[in-house]
Amino acid sequence: MNEMAMGCARGEDGQPKQALSVTVADPTTSTIMYWQVGDFMPKIAHVHRMSIPNHKQPTAEEAAEQTKRSQIAAKTQRHDEVRVENLGSKTVAGVLAEGMRTVRTIPAGEEGNDLPLEVINEQWTSKELGLTVILVDDDPRRGRTTVEFEDLSLGEPDPAVFAAPAGYKVVEQHQEETVVAQ
Template structure:
């Protein structure tokens, strides 16, 4: 998967953060009574790049939306540096997902964002099309997520972190509505004690999100972490009707390169 990004911290530090605080994905399956695997999902964070919201390949829950992203990081003089973009995300009733990737650009600047990647995933065919807009080449790679997985929010419980590293506070924010769709809100506040991650004072990070059970995604998500800054994701122009099938075919004029078999197919 190719996504343009800005590096913030060495990857090893970020992996430590993930290990101490909240895992991105946890798969679990009972060996005695086989059940669908469970995927715990969350938005935001960095692992060498900024991660966006997670879209599961659910069936029977189509939607189309524009996702507005802002990423702010502190400057040494007390100000902040903010990058923004806006991109289209579409899912049909079969669980196929179309996503555009647009470059992050400085907020309020004259620099215009542009789309550099189109991604199309098909859970039935187990394919992931990653299409470079400049090269007009779509690489086919395997796609492992399937609709019958159980997708759950990655939420911890209130209480101390292991080995005296700090404390996590979980709060239910109640019911709300976004773009005409019901949501339920949650907030997690994680405090790392001094010295856990090179910090000389308590290090506090928060995650707040408003989840749509109908669509299986967060329509509003906010992440505030001292190591990566503030990230916000907001769904706009949301519709829940079946989208145009044209989103899920190879764009006209693009060449297909099958990375699973090394085959090239002209479109």
């Protein structure tokens, strides 16, 4: 489930009201449903049936091999120095995760830089879940971005998460036709 702010509009009372766009991917039914939430938004949930790929996380060995291949490709195009570090394992959000860090050094002058630049990517992956639980991108050209699971529930999700809100009309989108349900 992904909720994203879409901005604000003035409601009937003249006060600004926030609108949200909600997208829910349900791999068990191969559907993606999306709707908008806000006082001034239509109460329609759109459902698309599609194939949602099952992405398997590579093992540490496979990740190292992929990194090595990309290093060779990068070196033929640029003069970057790349090194890969195994960070071992640690518990993140209650699950065991294996860490890998890739450090890429961009030589001085390669991108108009006076000094070498170090770009660090760190990834912590749960083999059991096939899920990246921490991702860190530290690039002096863009800054540091960290994505981390803080509260991970291993139980079955509440079925209400995969349903449109009460009062919404569900519209199934097909390539050739639109079918209205409810």
